[in-house]
Amino acid sequence: MHETRDSITDIWGDRAPNNGEWQERIDERTIEPPEHWVQSACVLCSNGCGMDIGVKDGKIVGVRGRGIDRVNRGRLGPKGLHGWIANHSPDRLTTPLIRRNGRLEAASWDEAMDLIVERSQTIQQQRTAGAIGFYTSGQLFLEEYYTLGVIGKAGLGTPHMDGNTRLCTATAAAALKATFGSDGQPGSYTDLDTTAAILHIGHNIASQQTVLWARILDRLAGKNPPKLVVIDPRQTYTAKEADVHLAPKVGTNIPVMNGLLNLIIQAGHINPEYIAAHTVGFETLTATVSQWTPERVEQVANVPVRDLQAAAEILGTARSLVSTVLQGVYQSMQATAAACQVNNLHLIRGLIGTPGNGIMQMNGQPTAQNTRESGADGDLPAFRNWDNPDHIADLARLWNVDPMVIPHWSPPTHSMQIWRYAEQGSIELLWISGTNPAVSLPELSRARKILQKEDLFVIVQDAFMTETAELADVVLPAAIWGEKTGCFTNVDRTVHISHQAIDPPGEARADLDIFLDYARRMDFRDRDGAPLIKWHNSEQAFEAWKECTRGRPCDYTGMSYAKLSQGSGIQWPCNEKYPDGASHLYTDSHFNTDYDYCETYGHDLDTGAATTPEEYRADDPKGKAFLKAADYLRPYEEPDAEYPLWLTTGRVVYHFHTRTKTGRSPELNRAAPDAFIQISEPDATQYGIAAGDSIAVTSRRGKIIVPARIGDIIPGVVFIPFHYGYWDNGNRTRAANELTLTEWDPISKQPHFKYAAVKINKVEA
Numbered sequence: 001m002h003e004t005r006d007s008i009t010d011i012w013g014d015r016a017p018n019n020g021e022w023q024e025r026i027d028e029r030t031i032e033p034p035e036h037w038v039q040s041a042c043v044l045c046s047n048g049c050g051m052d053i054g055v056k057d058g059k060i061v062g063v064r065g066r067g068i069d070r071v072n073r074g075r076l077g078p079k080g081l082h083g084w085i086a087n088h089s090p091d092r093l094t095t096p097l098i099r100r101n102g103r104l105e106a107a108s109w110d111e112a113m114d115l116i117v118e119r120s121q122t123i124q125q126q127r128t129a130g131a132i133g134f135y136t137s138g139q140l141f142l143e144e145y146y147t148l149g150v151i152g153k154a155g156l157g158t159p160h161m162d163g164n165t166r167l168c169t170a171t172a173a174a175a176l177k178a179t180f181g182s183d184g185q186p187g188s189y190t191d192l193d194t195t196a197a198i199l200h201i202g203h204n205i206a207s208q209q210t211v212l213w214a215r216i217l218d219r220l221a222g223k224n225p226p227k228l229v230v231i232d233p234r235q236t237y238t239a240k241e242a243d244v245h246l247a248p249k250v251g252t253n254i255p256v257m258n259g260l261l262n263l264i265i266q267a268g269h270i271n272p273e274y275i276a277a278h279t280v281g282f283e284t285l286t287a288t289v290s291q292w293t294p295e296r297v298e299q300v301a302n303v304p305v306r307d308l309q310a311a312a313e314i315l316g317t318a319r320s321l322v323s324t325v326l327q328g329v330y331q332s333m334q335a336t337a338a339a340c341q342v343n344n345l346h347l348i349r350g351l352i353g354t355p356g357n358g359i360m361q362m363n364g365q366p367t368a369q370n371t372r373e374s375g376a377d378g379d380l381p382a383f384r385n386w387d388n389p390d391h392i393a394d395l396a397r398l399w400n401v402d403p404m405v406i407p408h409w410s411p412p413t414h415s416m417q418i419w420r421y422a423e424q425g426s427i428e429l430l431w432i433s434g435t436n437p438a439v440s441l442p443e444l445s446r447a448r449k450i451l452q453k454e455d456l457f458v459i460v461q462d463a464f465m466t467e468t469a470e471l472a473d474v475v476l477p478a479a480i481w482g483e484k485t486g487c488f489t490n491v492d493r494t495v496h497i498s499h500q501a502i503d504p505p506g507e508a509r510a511d512l513d514i515f516l517d518y519a520r521r522m523d524f525r526d527r528d529g530a531p532l533i534k535w536h537n538s539e540q541a542f543e544a545w546k547e548c549t550r551g552r553p554c555d556y557t558g559m560s561y562a563k564l565s566q567g568s569g570i571q572w573p574c575n576e577k578y579p580d581g582a583s584h585l586y587t588d589s590h591f592n593t594d595y596d597y598c599e600t601y602g603h604d605l606d607t608g609a610a611t612t613p614e615e616y617r618a619d620d621p622k623g624k625a626f627l628k629a630a631d632y633l634r635p636y637e638e639p640d641a642e643y644p645l646w647l648t649t650g651r652v653v654y655h656f657h658t659r660t661k662t663g664r665s666p667e668l669n670r671a672a673p674d675a676f677i678q679i680s681e682p683d684a685t686q687y688g689i690a691a692g693d694s695i696a697v698t699s700r701r702g703k704i705i706v707p708a709r710i711g712d713i714i715p716g717v718v719f720i721p722f723h724y725g726y727w728d729n730g731n732r733t734r735a736a737n738e739l740t741l742t743e744w745d746p747i748s749k750q751p752h753f754k755y756a757a758v759k760i761n762k763v764e765a
């Protein structure tokens with residue numbers, strides 16, 4: 001065994017002062033010396049750290065960071081260094097399973113695929129493809145999503161396609177579209193090397209993107225450290241390093257952001273020339289935020305006036321600024337509206353499109369950007385606008401199909417609606433790939449009931465017997481990272497290739513091969529009677545995808561497998577104009593809002609009501625960005641006499657989601673063995689709770705029992721990580737999502753995991 005550090009106790013590693021360029025440091029952990037290394041990147045968060053997979057005797061024996069990679073310069077965090085062990089877990093799924101007489105039994109691929117095809121065709125004939133739904137992931141590869149997207153949108157023609165990205169970063173996409181006209185992060189990770197100030201809102205980056213945080217720690221250890229503002233109701237690792245930490249009540253991001261914008265505008269810390277030349281909506285924004293005096297913000301959000309002023313001083317005067325936004329915004333009240341206020345902050349100061357200035361409407365999952373780009377979710381491929389007939393015609397030409405096949409007659413179905421249709425019976429076949437909704441959806445009792453419905457045919461494509469797979473009608477064993485080749489894109493638009501290093505176990509197959517097999521058996525054809533899908537492997541799929549992106553914001557045409565295999569990951573757009581990729585979007589301050597080019601015609605931030613194409617064209621912003629304003633709306637559920645506490649949920653550093661990978665690493669599991677409830681000191685005293693006590697937590701939807709942890713959170717709020725389900729511990733109800741509620745943002749449709757009303761009781765031994 002060789003490891004360059006124990007990342008369990010030393011999460012971020014040693015400091016290397018970052019004075020404008022981040023130094024290389026190669027992190028490695030191998031259990032045996034590898035015979036060879038295979039180029040890849042990590043898939044255990046959205047950071048996309050470049051890594052090599054060490055292989056011996058056809059098995060993965062470890063990983064090391066790629067020093068040449070622009071994202072991580074060789075560094076890896078605890079999940080990256082340990083998570084790969086799951087590939088060789090003895091409980092991998094190795095053959096298809098079919099439910100017979102109530103039990104899942106082993107079957108051949110032919111039996112499983114024939115059954116799926118027979119069901120699809122019957123449903124298509126009796127009910128149309130509108131009774132078929134797909135719920136995919138942020139963890140497959142780009143080539144797999146694009147193939148799935150073409151199957152759903154041009155083969156079957158169903159509008160019911162989405163991913164768990166709806167739970168994850170639908171709001172990132174929605175906020176970028178709302179302000180700039182299309183998805184795509186304006187900035188670059190290199191901005192962190194020089195910026196004068198950093199804002200993290202609802203983002204515990206130290207725990208959730210540990211390597212990116214190491215980049216920031218290295219700035220803080222350097223000559224001109226940036227000022228740090230953190231907005232989070234908990235005293236997280238991230239918050240502990242802040243110059244100013246605002247700890248608002250959950251659900252009050254809009255009051256806080258409006259309050260900050262108000263102070264910044266009043267102090268004149270704005271760039272009037274930039275606002276006039278490149279934005280629309282400043283007057284309405286000013287009028288809206290002017291209602292949010294610091295005193296009123298304190299009243300509603302519980303943020304002291306002086307702290308708000310201190311934060312506004314930093315954010316208003318720093319000569320450059322990087323902001324990151326994540327689940328404390330996206331999964332909370334007024335998600336899209338609050339995320340847009342961060343865009344507004346950069347626009348009114350003109351801090352965008354230049355080095356040192358970046359907005360990271362963060363992603364979470366490693367390949368979530370690709371779900372959004374490729375058409376495997378509700379969006380059309382390459383950020384095309386389903387409301388724009390020219391964009392539909394363009395796709396129809398590319399795929400050689402009738403434009404009417406491509407669903408665009410109404411808004412695409414978001415995943416929460418797909419689940420509702422399945423519940424009501426209008427969706428009869430639901431194909432789930434690379435996600436574990438029986439632990440990750442809100443209100444789990446409801447999710448389980450839907451999955452168990454007799455008249456819903458459920459296909460689950462996964463590497464493990466998850467809580468969801470247990471309830472399926474057909475289980476397809478998937479090859480995972482390391483066992484297949486494909487590309488994926490991180491938050492700052494960096495595209496990596498991950499090569500196959502080993503064979504999948506048993507009969508497990510790559511998702512791409514499963515989707516291609518389905519397309520072949522379904523015999524999808526184009527307009528000339530040729531097979532609809534014209535590729536047979538991942539590289540051909542990538543080439544087809546490149547054509548789909550030509551001329552769109554996410555232009556991949558300058559990339560190739562060969563080029564991606566040469567060194568560092570490459571940022572899109574990569575084309576003739578930017579052969580090595582572009583670090584920043586909007587360098588000329590022309591945004592993607594032109595009527596003919598934009599990805600959406602937009603929505604009202606309060607109600608979600610869509611702007612019609614005619615309305616949009618009448619006021620075509622022609623490349624100006626939208627400053628969208630929003631006033632405060634109260635959360636849909638609030639504490640009361642019966643349920644007196646706010647619940648919020650989230651993550652810990654050592655686990656990834658429902659732990660199907662990290663839960664199989666002994667080291668990570670020892671470091672974080674069980675769920676817990678985090679309670680403030682005053683609340684613990686009031687309830688007579690000591691650390692380690694068993695606590696029953698009850699909401700209107702369910703009840704769980706978890707041990708207590710005390711401190712680092714504001715009074716009145718409790719926090720529970722959502723990682724812990726039942727596959728390795730079925731004895732105790734402990735999943736946070738037993739408690740959460742079924743509500744979502746009106747624009748992004750992202751569910752609200754970050755607030756609910758609960759009561760707690762100590763459980764006597």
Ligand SMILES: Nc1nc2c(c(=O)[nH]1)N[C@H]1C(S)=C(S)[C@@H](COP(=O)(O)OP(=O)(O)OC[C@H]3O[C@@H](n4cnc5c(=O)[nH]c(N)nc54)[C@H](O)[C@@H]3O)O[C@H]1N2
Pocket residue numbers: 044045046079168201202203204205207208209231232233234236249250251252253326327328329332333363364365648649650651652653654655656657719754
């Ligand atoms: N270790 C680890 N890393 C991960 C993951 C993982 O599972 N484990 N998952 C990856 C994925 S898919 C994602 S999406 C990201 C998520 O990364 P984060 O968004 O950083 O993670 P969370 O813990 O869900 O939420 C962040 C913070 O929001 C705060 N919060 C709660 N309510 C509010 C509110 O109303 N306002 C504000 N301002 N803050 C609030 C919480 O206290 C919490 O600290 O992490 C990625 N990285």
Ligand SMILES: Nc1nc2c(c(=O)[nH]1)N[C@H]1C(S)=C(S)[C@@H](COP(=O)(O)OP(=O)(O)OC[C@H]3O[C@@H](n4cnc5c(=O)[nH]c(N)nc54)[C@H](O)[C@@H]3O)O[C@H]1N2
Pocket residue numbers: 137138139140164167168169327331364365433434435436437439440441442461462463464466478479480481511649650651656657658659660661722736737740753
């Ligand atoms: N209460 C609460 N709930 C939340 C959140 C929260 O903060 N609070 N966060 C939400 C967010 S941001 C997210 S991203 C979701 C995550 O929720 P899920 O997506 O349900 O979580 P994972 O455990 O990552 O599930 C991924 C599944 O894909 C499988 N898998 C991995 N690689 C492959 C592959 O290559 N092919 C196939 N077919 N399968 C593969 C894994 O074994 C695993 O079962 O949870 C959401 N739920």
Ligand code: SF4
Pocket residue numbers: 042043044045046047048049072075076077078079080081208209210211212
């Ligand atoms: S920061 Fe994310 S991508 Fe990098 S090693 Fe850690 S889990 Fe993997």
Ligand SMILES: [Mo]
Pocket residue numbers: 167168169364365
């Ligand atoms: Mo996520």
